[in-house]
Amino acid sequence: MASVATTVKEQLLGAPDSSQLSHQSRANFLRHAQKDENGELFMTKENFIDAVAPKQEDYVSSTRKRPKHKIKREQYGILFNVADRRKTGQLNLADWATFENLLAKPDAEYEIAFRLFDFDGTGSVKFDAVQGLYNLNKSTDSIPFDWDSEWASLYGGRSKSRHDMTYPQFAQMLRGLQGERIRQAFHTFDKDGDGFIQPEEFQRIILETSKHKLSDHILENLPTLCNISTSNRISYANVRAFQNVMREMDIIDLVVREATKKSVDGKITRADFLDEAARITRFSQFTPMEADILFHFAGLDAPSGRLSQKDFAKVIDSSWRVPMMVAGQALSAGQEVAEKTKSVLHSVLESAHHFGLGSIAGAFGAFMVYPIDLVKTRLQNQRSSRPGERLYNNSIDCARKVIRNEGFTGLYSGVIPQLIGVAPEKAIKLTVNDLVRGFFTDKDTHRIKYYHELISGGAAGACQVVFTNPLEIVKIRLQVQGEIAKNVEGAPRRSALWIVKNLGLVGLYKGASACLLRDVPFSAIYFPTYAHLKSDFFGETATNKLGVIQLLTAGAIAGMPAAYLTTPCDVIKTRLQVEARKGDTKYNGLRHCASTIWKEEGMAAFFKGGPARIMRSSPQFGFTLAAYEVLQKALPMPGEGDSISPTGHIEPGLGGQSATAPLPYLRSRNALKLILDLDQNIGRVQVPRPENWPKFLQASK
Template sequence: MYKNKTIKTVVNKLDNIDTQFRFFEMEVIAGEPNLVVEHVASWHESDCRFTFDFSRVYWNSRLHTEHDRIVQSLQPGEVLADVFAGVGPFAIPAAKKGCSVLANDLNPASYEYLCQNIKDNDVCRQRLVHYQHPLDLCRRFQNKAFDKPFPAYTGPKLSKTAQRKLGKQAKRGNVAEEPSPRKESSPRKAIDHFVMNLPDTAIQFLDAFRGAISTRAMQEAYAKMPMIHCHCFTRELEPDHAEKDIRQVCSSVLTLDVAADWLQRVEEKLGSPLEDEVTIRKVRSVAPGKEMYFIRCDSDNSLATTALNTVRTAVSPPESELKRWRRIFDANSKVVHGERFVNAIAPAGDLSKISKAQFAILFKVADTSKRGFVSWEDFTVFETLLKRPDADYWMAFQFFDVDNSGYIDFDEFKNVMSENIGTDAIPFDFDCDWVKLYLGKKNGTHVLGCKFSPHNEFTQLMKGLQGERLRQAFKYLDADQDGFIRAEEFKRIILEIAGHKLSDAVIDRLPTLCTLSPGQRISYSEVVAFHNVIREMDMVERIIREATAKSKDGRIDQSDFIDYASSSSRYSLFTPMEASIIFHFAGRGNGAQRLALIDFAQLLDPRWVAPHDAVKEKKAPAASALSAAAHSAYSFVQGGFAGAFGATIVYPIDLARGFILDTRSTVVGQVLYKNSIDCARKILLNEGFLGFYRGLGPQLISYNSLTTNGISKKGVAPEKAIKLTVNDLIRTRAMDPETGRIEIGWELIAGGSAGGCQVVQGEAAKAEGAVPRGAIHIIRQLGLLGLYRGASACLLRDIPFSAIYFPAYGHLKSDIFKEGYNGKQLSFLETLGAAGIAQCILTLTDVTLCSGMPAAYLTTPADREEGFRALFKGGPARVLRSSPQFAFTLLAYEQLKKLLPYPWDEKPRRMETALTSRPDEISKIRARNALKILLDVHGDFGRRAAASGDKLSLMTPKLYSRKE
């Protein structure tokens, strides 16, 4: 200070810069305690004058080279958006140079000095527009420039000094090229450069570019993509490592899902490497181990384009769905208006509870440019938003943020709420403490929105809002303040808050909640408990599904529910009162009974309707016997086809085996076929492919011998048909219609009977086909039992075999492959796997135990020598042949039943909810889920606003009508 008289104040920096607004604490150690700096116009800072309070804003003189470098690279007439402008060291020189500038800073002090510096430097408002916004600005800037373009550029307005300086620099060769002003006669709608100098976090904001240039008109305006100048820090000292580190951060920011291969994907998409488009350069070493870098993304393949491409890639709905959407867009001159959009995104089945008008809320969000239509690009961005795990909150945020400011203040909150819940609803007191806690007491100065995730605070407000509304509603209706409300009042509250989540049956029975406690009135605890049940409905459903699946009889009672709930989560999720409410509404008034999953459908599925009484009525016995017989005949035919299919698959193996055995037995000392493969080769050579199926027809339907050795001579189709039909018939009869469960005893009986009937039919048919004078002759000679001579051995084998096989197959499907669990349907391979495994196990068991072979074998000296292995003789061969045969038979049978069900069959009562919805509806389900948070506030949210305007007027009626 003694030497340099211009120095007025000396400060000591007390802390690192780690505040959001990038200034630091300091103490004055000499001179005047005045921290307002006046930076006179000099070659420093491009001849501009800056005034600022050093203790309240960010300023760093060492950055002047960087400021200068970027300003030099701009051309007069270009449009610059300075996202983190501070007091204007980029924005003001750029404006002076002839650029049009949009500048922003969230720090009110920076904003204040920015305004002053604009004035002091005579950069008119026309040229430098300033804002004070949080995140999302990149996109907003683009919309602003597009909607309110800068006037056509007419030429540079440089000060004399600036002109002199430019001339000197050009002479010295400091400027690569004399900046040639852009000559355009039309207004400037597109931004040419974004400067993002907030090195600590700027990279995190890059994803704000995602989908920014969404409409066709905007894409036309952006013939050249903006250049993004972004600063960042890295701890890597080696330039190579630093670059790698920065690229990695960029890619993870811009990637929607966690995909480490983002760069690669974008490169693939673009068909060229990104190397040339993204420049990474060191600016300076800020501190030991802290390097400041600069990222520049140029030209057409800039980050903005790649971000847009990433959105498209990330959306990637299934091909068919994408095609469907494309068709909708193509059929509507590339854009979709409100009603069509709603029709396309709303799941049809939900419209009874959530109206179209309510889905129009989403149109308002999808129509980002507020033109009254959604373009293909808007749509892809919208679908991406829907995929966010917090899509419901995000949609709610966009809906409340009426002025698109990126934050929500008290007035916005109040207006949107009041407009949507209407005057006839139970009033909500916006002056309450709860609202003040979230939105501040002092005239709404506290806004909801922050730099990283603008809607974070808002999500908490929305989450709590339903509870607060419930509290206020109860207080309002409990006029005498005795802690109880009447049953109709309770119904009114629930209808307003959660009517859309409940089935009509439950809504009708809401007043019965008062029967749970004495006095026929409803306490606050009950209201809260009921509300919690509705709020946690998905969890309730999960617990019920899992607990009933694990229960032996497929039913649970209240204590099972509570037990399962507490064992499947760290802390008990539901109270006994909540459990009794669940059982009260699921049971038919008797909360103590054991209930099956289907009983809960009326509570869990809002579209549930009571099964028609006529269906419930028992059919007349004669009618039901006739229909059972018709059903069995139908199953028999299907079983026949399935059996034929299974046999056809393994027929070539049988044929080859038959040939080998035939020739061994007939041509003494001569071996025609060395082994099965040799046999197959020879059949193919001699008879062609069809040779493998010689004699198939008779084998499928009758017992006429194909070979002389007795192998495969049965009528497979009727045999399998009988077996499958009998098993099915008994199982259906024994099944509990509500739980779909069969007791194990019945499973064994069904399987065993199937095996028994197969033998009976087989022996009768064998007699018919094999004995020259037929079955009638045998019956005449030996009586009816004569037919079954020798059948006892078969019965001893086939009855236990089938008795074990069918239940094993059923349990493999349900217990191992989880069929029916949360609505799961088994794939083809899973069903085949279950059938195959069951058959393998059983065939091996059959070989060793059921056929009586072991005893016989082990009696021969050779087998005794061979010992235990003799038990399994022939096993693998049988496994190889029979396992696939019956597995394919079963598979074919099940597929036939699925594809061609018995037309007059009573549909099994199934519970379909959001948890079990089909994947091809997934985008519609997402659309519905995205409304969740808004509808939680009020079940009619959106309906009222629509009713007050026309059609889908939720999406700003003026714009809609303009388009119409």
């Protein structure tokens, strides 16, 4: 019961992205398990890999010419040895549950690595086991590593007096292992002992020790590290600074995010980075050389020195993939045409998807507030300013008289054509706003200027008039014919179809200028206000999603100023579109209507129905926008976020973006990164060394 209440609360009020639920873990097991002859469910090693390493994830680079830094899918089989606690070669549901529980621990990555090396389950790791696994996986041309070094003896004792390592000791040893491998490798290549190595030697060191943690962008540009100084070689200080940058990627990500938020254009300089780092961190200060290295690799494609989050993502995010280029050659003409065609097709499908969701959301919002809209229209259509001649005194009086004279269904007079028309109307408004806003949004910083927000909203309002005007004129005439029937004996009730035929195409766009005058400023006010309420007031971020109540509130609040400030335009539009009764003033146009209302009824007439308009527009757009965003989450466009553009790609859920991949995969991947610090070939299917080949193959050799 508590879980149901929690789920409902999170849906309504919003919550940060949470870990995967236990029932999802069970479902994951059932989805990948198979049955034995007794009907018992179990997982093989292959089933286990399918469960923790989704096939849709990217495990290798897409071209053979690039370094393959992604962890191979087969390497996730290493973790099967940890999950198979009974050593039967099969996992039952209890084994899977135990492994899932292990993944949920705060230090799961280190504990998984520890259990992998704790072969006997004694709660300690033998130093020889670590060395043995390293020797088993290293290739003949690997850079040598001295397991009898001073560093190794500090953790496991000297070679003649080795001792077992406890979990804390093992975890600390594993954390420092990569740095020691890099240090020893540097000494291997620094044959003359002057503290310098060649760029190609540095590249080999990093590729052999760290490529599973770095992006293509860094790996392919490693030799350029020598350019941060006047020397054409790389010093040990450069190597240590580079290693420190690698280890502080999470802190760098945080500093970059905060610094770019404070920047007007979303870009920062080296000085901005160091200033923000000083504010955020206490003891993890970045040295000048470390800052130089970070900005060197992040700024290779942006030599101006002002870098955006997208520039840093190429360094911070190990899953970042380079542009789709082969051996330095641009895409062929055929490939370019194919990519452009695919892009255009995707844009069309995306617009259609937005249009469909906007139609549903618009119809829902209109239905919820239609009675308020009817009351607003009846009030605005009153021509007399003398109390004795007014049919309605206020909004409540109007609603009461409609129900008394026409029944409750009278509040929904004309609702069917309204719903039919409002679907494309709201859909085109939401779609155009999204498209224009996306066009003006900076692709690097994901920011948009205020006046571009106004233009986006105004464009959406202008485009919707194509649907709005015919809809409004039919709706208004249906809404007021109830009061005509009461005042004029024998007055016929007209259908929506009759009104359309009687008006004709030109008549359906009567008052279109007034409609534009109302809808353009309304949308220009509404959409920017709504966006800033979500981000600035309710604190919506990539990881903090708003709930339905928050979305509804933001939409309703944004509708208040937009609705009231455009009421004069709405009054003019209504007067122009309503069929004048006998004795009523007839208006010849926009200017004539405005001046006549001013002369005959005064300034207050321009705000007739203003409160009712707020009561209608505010909740309507609240319902519409909340429904639209909920539908976008519930019914995302197929393949959204999976495309790779020719300008590079950041894999969703990794590095600089919020994690969306399954938790078992994320935890398992991080554990593998620690294990692969020992050797990148652990867990890979390898060809046996010649000395281990069968005798008949050795003979043929």
